Amino acid sequence: MELTTINSQNNQNYLDLAIQEYGSLEGLFDLLDANDLQLTSQKDPDPYAPVALQGNIQNRFIYNYYKSNDIRPATAVAEEELCLLSGIGYMTLALDFIVR
Numbered sequence: 007m008e009l010t011t012i013n014s015q016n017n018q019n020y021l022d023l024a025i026q027e028y029g030s031l032e033g034l035f036d037l038l039d040a041n042d043l044q045l046t047s048q049k050d051p052d053p054y055a056p057v058a059l060q061g062n063i064q065n066r067f068i069y070n071y072y073k074s075n076d077i078r079p080a081t082a083v084a085e086e087e088l089c090l091l092s093g094i095g096y097m098t099l100a101l102d103f104i105v106r
Contacts, residue, residue, distance in 0.1 A: 009040065011056035017080035019050045026078055027059055029069030036061030050082050 014023060020043070024034040038045060040058040051057050063069045071077070 010059045012059060013055075014051040014053050014057050014079055015078055016053050017084065018053070018078065019082040022079040022081055023051065023057060025068065026072055027063075027069070028061070029063050029065030029067065029072070032064045032080045033061060 012023075012027065018026075019037060020037055020041075024037050025033055027033060028036065035045075037059065038047070038059070039061040041051075041094060045047065072079075
């Protein structure tokens with residue numbers, strides 16, 4: 007099986023890369039296996055290091071759509087961005103929203 011590599015972009019996680027490169031979340035298992043990671047890993051890909059790809063495209067329609075429209079999903083939120091979120095929609099009970 008041929009092993010290729012890509013570079014991720016900022017705020018991309020392995021779920022994003024699975025959809026981008028395999029057309030389906032089912033490709034996540036091939037992606038994790040190629041990079042010696044477990045499903046429970048908390049590590050996001052380093053945008054400066056290559057990410058290994060192996061296996062087959064799971065959904066060619068989605069894969070081709072993303073490639074032809076240059077779509078690169080990036081849904082991860084950086085820790086410093088989380089600190090900027092505030093307001094009622096981002097409050098947690100007993101942490102910063104206290105019911106009296």
